[in-house]
Amino acid sequence: MVDNNGYFLNQFEDCKRLPTIFTTNGRCKNNRILNPKSTTNLETLSTDFLINYSPTAVAILDTDMCFTGHSQIWLKEFGITNESIIGKSYYEVIPDTPDALKKIHTDCLKGTFNESAGKKFMHANGTVQWLKWKINAWKDDEGTVGGLIIDMEDITKTKRREELLLMAESVARIGGWEVDMATSKVLWTKVTSEIHEVAEGYVPNLEEGINFYKAGEHRDRITNLVSEAIQSGATWDTELIIVTAKDNEVWVRSKGEVEIIDGKCVRIFGTFQDINEKKKYELALNKVTERLSVATKKAGVGIWDFDILKNELVWDANMYSLYGVKKSDFIGEYEAWQAGLHEEDKLRGDKEIQMAISGEKEFDTEFRIVWPNGEIRHIRAIAVTQRNADGKATKITGTNWDITELKTTQLKLLRSRESFKETFTNSVIGLAMVALDGTFKEVNASLCKSLGYSESELCQFTFAEITHPDDLEMDLAQLQKIIDRKQDSYQTEKRYIHKNGKVVHAILTVTAGKDIHGELSYYIGQIIDISDRIASEKELNQYVDITREQNESLLNFAHIVSHNLRSHSTNLTMLSGFLNKEEDEKERKNLLGMLGNASESLIETVLHLNEVVQVKVGATDMMKSVNLYKTIKNVEKNLSLLLQEKKAVCQIDVAKDISLMAVPAYLDSILLNLVTNSIKYSSPDRSPIIKISATMVKKKLVLAVSDNGLGINLERHGKKLFGMYKTFHRNKDAKGIGLFITKNQIEAMNGKIEVESEVGVGTTFKLYF
Amino acid sequence: MSKVKNTCIIDDDPIFVYGTMRLMKEVDFSENILVYENGQDAIDGLNQMTTEGKDLPSVIFLDLNMPIMNGWEFLEDFVKIPNNNREKVTIYIISSSVDPKDLERVKNYNVVNNYILKPISPEDLKSILHEAK
Numbered sequence: 001m002v003d004n005n006g007y008f009l010n011q012f013e014d015c016k017r018l019p020t021i022f023t024t025n026g027r028c029k030n031n032r033i034l035n036p037k038s039t040t041n042l043e044t045l046s047t048d049f050l051i052n053y054s055p056t057a058v059a060i061l062d063t064d065m066c067f068t069g070h071s072q073i074w075l076k077e078f079g080i081t082n083e084s085i086i087g088k089s090y091y092e093v094i095p096d097t098p099d100a101l102k103k104i105h106t107d108c109l110k111g112t113f114n115e116s117a118g119k120k121f122m123h124a125n126g127t128v129q130w131l132k133w134k135i136n137a138w139k140d141d142e143g144t145v146g147g148l149i150i151d152m153e154d155i156t157k158t159k160r161r162e163e164l165l166l167m168a169e170s171v172a173r174i175g176g177w178e179v180d181m182a183t184s185k186v187l188w189t190k191v192t193s194e195i196h197e198v199a200e201g202y203v204p205n206l207e208e209g210i211n212f213y214k215a216g217e218h219r220d221r222i223t224n225l226v227s228e229a230i231q232s233g234a235t236w237d238t239e240l241i242i243v244t245a246k247d248n249e250v251w252v253r254s255k256g257e258v259e260i261i262d263g264k265c266v267r268i269f270g271t272f273q274d275i276n277e278k279k280k281y282e283l284a285l286n287k288v289t290e291r292l293s294v295a296t297k298k299a300g301v302g303i304w305d306f307d308i309l310k311n312e313l314v315w316d317a318n319m320y321s322l323y324g325v326k327k328s329d330f331i332g333e334y335e336a337w338q339a340g341l342h343e344e345d346k347l348r349g350d351k352e353i354q355m356a357i358s359g360e361k362e363f364d365t366e367f368r369i370v371w372p373n374g375e376i377r378h379i380r381a382i383a384v385t386q387r388n389a390d391g392k393a394t395k396i397t398g399t400n401w402d403i404t405e406l407k408t409t410q411l412k413l414l415r416s417r418e419s420f421k422e423t424f425t426n427s428v429i430g431l432a433m434v435a436l437d438g439t440f441k442e443v444n445a446s447l448c449k450s451l452g453y454s455e456s457e458l459c460q461f462t463f464a465e466i467t468h469p470d471d472l473e474m475d476l477a478q479l480q481k482i483i484d485r486k487q488d489s490y491q492t493e494k495r496y497i498h499k500n501g502k503v504v505h506a507i508l509t510v511t512a513g514k515d516i517h518g519e520l521s522y523y524i525g526q527i528i529d530i531s532d533r534i535a536s537e538k539e540l541n542q543y544v545d546i547t548r549e550q551n552e553s554l555l556n557f558a559h560i561v562s563h564n565l566r567s568h569s570t571n572l573t574m575l576s577g578f579l580n581k582e583e584d585e586k587e588r589k590n591l592l593g594m595l596g597n598a599s600e601s602l603i604e605t606v607l608h609l610n611e612v613v614q615v616k617v618g619a620t621d622m623m624k625s626v627n628l629y630k631t632i633k634n635v636e637k638n639l640s641l642l643l644q645e646k647k648a649v650c651q652i653d654v655a656k657d658i659s660l661m662a663v664p665a666y667l668d669s670i671l672l673n674l675v676t677n678s679i680k681y682s683s684p685d686r687s688p689i690i691k692i693s694a695t696m697v698k699k700k701l702v703l704a705v706s707d708n709g710l711g712i713n714l715e716r717h718g719k720k721l722f723g724m725y726k727t728f729h730r731n732k733d734a735k736g737i738g739l740f741i742t743k744n745q746i747e748a749m750n751g752k753i754e755v756e757s758e759v760g761v762g763t764t765f766k767l768y769f
Numbered sequence: 770m771s772k773v774k775n776t777c778i779i780d781d782d783p784i785f786v787y788g789t790m791r792l793m794k795e796v797d798f799s800e801n802i803l804v805y806e807n808g809q810d811a812i813d814g815l816n817q818m819t820t821e822g823k824d825l826p827s828v829i830f831l832d833l834n835m836p837i838m839n840g841w842e843f844l845e846d847f848v849k850i851p852n853n854n855r856e857k858v859t860i861y862i863i864s865s866s867v868d869p870k871d872l873e874r875v876k877n878y879n880v881v882n883n884y885i886l887k888p889i890s891p892e893d894l895k896s897i898l899h900e901a902k
Binding site: 566574578598 | 782783784785787788791834864865866867868887888
């Protein structure tokens, strides 16, 4: 109740709570019965009003802990739905009040003040609640505690957030720091202190803080940054090394901001993060990356990465240089790749990528690329396909490197091989590739022709098998020198055996063929067939021999002649000398006789000379066809007297129709001489029988004149038989020139004479025409 | 100069033999002179002498070109004769041959003292006597 003056009328007693409504002009509308005795009517009324609309959660309780008043917000704060809680017990309204709190209530009821900035409570059901409160006991006029005023706040959410933040800070090792410029006081959070490895309560000043940074580059940097910040308000974000209180070097990330008010820096603050592990990994990674980069750059290896799902291709710097293009030239790497690929390889390139994706075949291939300047390079590419858990290809990572040099060399090698092959096959000189065991591995046509074998036949032999046995040892000895690495090649002359058994002369050059390690791997043989040459040589030698023979005989002849002429002429001189001095008639006669002999001998010699010379000159012109039988018969007739005298018999075994080309006079002379000899040198022990026969041996006519006379000791006289003036028997008629002339005559007709004889049995002369 | 006791001429040319013997007489060369027509006869003769215990001639004049057995062959067989005074025999080759081969060949035979070219002169004989001393 309010009187006209607006004063409350003390109408009600014991009315503790009634809603109080104020009029717009400040007057209370409804009546309130209050304790008339209380001088705190006004205060009480105001308090109720204040309490109801208090912006905080506040409650007034009596000594029984029953609500006498509360703010609206109290209800909201603690989730109380029931609007009327006045008179109800606190613990009824908020049943899950922690025991600790209850105790505090009890304590406060004794008249103490209790406050807390925030305390954590764990409820029975496990939930966490953070509460913040100020509890005061209220007293009545007498000073007796009437109850409690509780100003409480549920700061669970805030606290939780805070907790999480701290946790995050701790986990991330990010600490906060702050410097108040006015007081120079530095604030470090727990984590910051931990990072610095100092005690939790440690509070450094700005200078001390900076000194934690490593001396030198790091400290200078932070100093600069801080002063910059203070001066210009610039923020910083840097990674430096600090040396902790425990002397450990730690990499930290320091971020800083300034708060400037009225152009003056009042505060700098920021975060401090331990990035040591991260930094170390980073540095290690950098090192490894650098190494890899250097290696791949030096090796010219490019690395690429194809993300299949996103269809993106990524190249490293080396790839660009491999393709001879600049990164700036292309929108994307795939484009660059396609552009670089050689026309003919594009289709295959794509197909092989597909095969790698499908899992059919891993990417391992070669292709050509074309540089912008038109140059063609060969690229080797290998890649690995990565798959996800389902086996689907997600990524292909690969390498490219330039094998142009290798390819060029390979091509060169191929070409040179082909070229060699051509030469080998077409060479006029025989060529062979021989394995280390001596077998012919490859032979050319020329060699086959020389040796008479086909290629397949020849390749079944070793060279030793077709070498002339007399030359094998020498050949092998030379080969051994190559095997022993004393030399790389040798040249020799040797004989091979032709398929038909004939001898093939050749000049052989053997060269060692080596493999890639420089080890002896095969032989190359060059065989020059010199059979023709050898044959010509032989013929030449024969001519030379003949010439030499003739020369010799000429020389011989000259000596003999000079000797004989000399003999006789000196005799003449000697005799005429004696004759001059001799006075004795008888002796003179003797001397004259001898003189006559000497002259005769001289003449004879000269005549012989003539004969021999005649024979040696121009015989072939006088060759005619003569009938052998007739000639023989003629000779027989001429010698009939002598034959008769010696009672010699001629047996002629010659076909009547045989004709031969001969000089008639020579033939006569030869036969005459031989038959005469046979008669002259007949054996006294038996009647002389002279057999003349003619046979054909290998298309040559052989005329044999055989006797049964004294025979000739061929061992002793064989060489001299046909020599000039050589006699072997004491026959007075033996001049020693007959056979000499006979030999010359037959040889003049391109024939030959041979003798067979046995002392005491007989002699046979064979004439070959 | 005392003369040689026995001399041997082995040559098939009778005129030469006559001439040589005559010259020897003129220079009083030797007491006895043996003559053989060819090497074979000479060998046979010398062997005969050996068998009979006679000394071999101290000087032998040997021709090269003879029938049946020539001078070379004689020399071959001569050294085979078993006679103690064979070493004391001096052999002179006398020949008309000017063939250098013959001259060369002579050097191979130690038993040959010298080579004389026909005709032989009295001076040749005298110097031989001189040497024989």
